[in-house]
Amino acid sequence: MTVLASSYDVVCIGGAMTGTAAAYFLSENPDFDGSVLVVEPDWTYDYANTTRAQNSIREQYTNPLNIQLSRFGAEFIAHFHERVQVNGQSPEINFRGTGYMFIAEDEAAYRRLEEESVEQLAMGAEVEMLRPGQIAERYPYMDVDQFVGARVGGLREGSFDGWAFFQGMRQRALHNHVTYVKDRVIEIDLDGGRVTGVRLESGARVGCGFAINAAGCRAREVAAMIDLDLPIEPRARTSFMFDCRTPIDYVVPLTVTPAGVHFRREQNHFMCGAVPTSDVAIDASDFEIRHDEFEELIWPTVAKYVPQFDQIGIVTSWGGQYDYNTLDHNLILGPGSEVENFFFANGFSGHGLQQGPGVGRGLSELITYGAFRSIDLTPLSYTRIERNEPFLESAVI
Ligand SMILES: Cc1cc2nc3c(=O)[nH]c(=O)nc-3n(C[C@H](O)[C@H](O)[C@H](O)COP(=O)(O)OP(=O)(O)OC[C@H]3O[C@@H](n4cnc5c(N)ncnc54)[C@H](O)[C@@H]3O)c2cc1C
Structure with a gap:
């Protein structure tokens, strides 16, 4: 005690x-x-x-x-080991730099992303605007007919443990x-x-x-x-991990679609989530998994941009909450x-x-x-x- x-x-x-x-x-x-x-x-x-x-x-x-x-x-994160070590030991956070990709479905959205990138670059962020041809070269698994371009970040963006x-x-x-x-x-x-x-x-x-x-x-x-x-109110955010039947042997940035669905690689699987269609306050003890979100919103959206995601299976899922400032x-x-x-x-x-x-x-x-x-x-x-x-x-x- x-x-x-x-x-x-x-x-x-x-x-x-x-x-x-x-x-x-x-x-x-x-x-x-x-x-x-x-x-x-x-x-x-x-x-x-x-x-x-x-x-x-x-x-x-x-x-x-x-x-x-x-x-x-x-x-x-880059200096994590020195910053947290105790007696020379520190946990491995296994950072994977992949970038984020924000997809633009029309020219107005593309211009908005581009305008925002000016401030981001001025602040030292690494970002670039890419058109479908460039995206197809770098990320050949994407169906580039579905969008007009994207803003992609550098390798300081990514995921970790x-x-x-x-x-x-x-x-x-x-x-x-x-x-x-x-x-x-x-x-x-x-x-x-x-x-x-x-x-x-x-x-x-x-x-x-x-x-x-x-x-x-x-x-x-x-x-x-x-x-x-x-x-501040709790808002439900469910996470799903899925398996793709055909492997994707390329870097998969954390990809954010205009529908508010996002996905990224997590080792041999993919992790995804979405802004729920009905985004309302919930009870702070509610960690229920919103299964419908996957069927109705997430799966159709990810399969639209990555045709291989037509054949996927959920590996695991969990409920979470955003502490949402209204x-x-x-x-x-x-x-x-x-x-x-x-x-x-x-x-x-x-x-x-x-x-x-x-x-x-x-x-x-x-x-x-x-x-x-x-x-x-x-x-x-x-x-x-x-x-x-x-x-x-x-x-x-
Ligand atoms: C689905 C999802 C995905 C996310 N993805 C990312 C991401 O990719 N990158 C990112 O940066 N962030 C992400 N976040 C956000 C991130 O997880 C949270 O912003 C962060 O963990 C908040 O930490 P916290 O300590 O403020 O709150 P919490 O982790 O919720 O902790 C609050 C703590 O307060 C304690 N507590 C409550 N009441 C009391 C009390 N009366 N007395 C004492 N203790 C109390 C609780 O027991 C709890 O442990 C995500 C969140 C969710 C839900």
């Missing part, structure tokens, strides 16, 4: 990717000499979206801040003396407009200097403990105006693994220096919610 101190400088509410990234970066920051407690009820992480993700990273966003966050994620990625950071945080306790925050104490401590399901009370809401799809419940409203589908980061020492890190939708390192570093800077230093993440603050001013990003999958 973990023996708790009476108080910690920082308490992370939730210990999956986001809570762990914050704890990791705080504990790695030489200017931070405080203590960190991570409260997490489920040490199997079975129902954390961190373990239900599709484990990919891209640079192709339309907002420069998202590009910067992912570029830092890519850099972190998300569990190893998360565990590597967690092991290093533990090594750095971060405390993890198996418990759940059920109440938050406020005094004079500041969080003073958290109350746990076990009955313990722990004082704190800062609290970080890293509760994923339960972030709204946690914010409600101090009477703050957070426009204002603008993007991350909410940092304090609200009312409670200065309660920090949000919520609303990632499908980007929380790749943004984890950038967000963890940002939170560590906010807490240690009172301001962001590496990337100014202020535009992602909770105050935009209060002002009802959306953060614009159109490349949300």
Whole structure:
């Protein structure tokens, strides 16, 4: 059993990717000499979206801040071994650089992708616009009569072992003396407009200097403990893994179709998912697999672009949830105006693994220096919610 101190400088509410990234970066920051407690009820992480993700990273966003966050994620992945090793050991995250491919079905969509690529290139992302002839040469398995072109990313985009990625950071945080306790925050104490401590399901009370809401799809419940409203709701996202009868011996980028269906290779299989036709709020405990999505939407779509996908069989499938920010589908980061020492890190939708390192570093800077230093993440603050001013990003999958 973990023996708790009476108080910690920082308490992370939730210990999956986001809570762990914050704890990791705080504990790695030489200017931070405080203590960190991570409260997490489920040490199997079975129902954390961190373990239900599709484990990919891209640079192709339309907002420069998202590009910067992912570029830092890519850099972190490139140096993962040095950054997380404990006694010379670190887990293998097996990054496969394949790029992402965004398909344009008509000229207007092609021009839009091309316009977006100007900003992406200016931000240092590797992207190129390809026409069907070039696509047929590089990816001969595609039916290029189905579209007018695509934007394709470079090899810093790709996929990795998300569990190893998360565990590597967690092991290093533990090594750095971060405390993890198996418990759940059920109440938050406020005094004079500041969080003073958290109350746990076990009955313990722990004082704190800062609290970080890293509760994923339960972030709204946690914010409600101090009477703050957070426009985050769980949205169902089912993942399917399938087998293709005829092998495809070429690189398969993570391909995003105009219908919101995406697929990529996962070792000998293919992984896919979609934005459901009816995308509505669900209960945070609902991890049901939406089988109809595969039959009605995903299979016809992937077979349209890759004729070999006409002959496929499902290998496995699992339910997951996006912590969906209903204002603008993007991350909410940092304090609200009312409670200065309660920090949000919520609303990632499908980007929380790749943004984890950038967000963890940002939170560590906010807490240690009172301001962001590496990337100014202020535009992602909770105050935009209060002002009802959306953060614009159109490349949300
Ligand atoms: C189908 C799918 C595909 C995805 N694909 C990608 C991808 O390719 N690339 C990418 O970057 N991201 C992807 N994501 C997104 C990514 O998985 C999430 O953004 C990220 O894992 C969020 O991490 P988190 O720690 O914020 O939340 P979670 O992983 O959901 O963890 C929240 C934690 O908070 C804990 N908690 C809840 N309430 C409390 C409480 N009261 N007290 C204490 N603890 C509490 C929970 O037990 C849980 O462990 C995908 C997500 C899904 C669903």
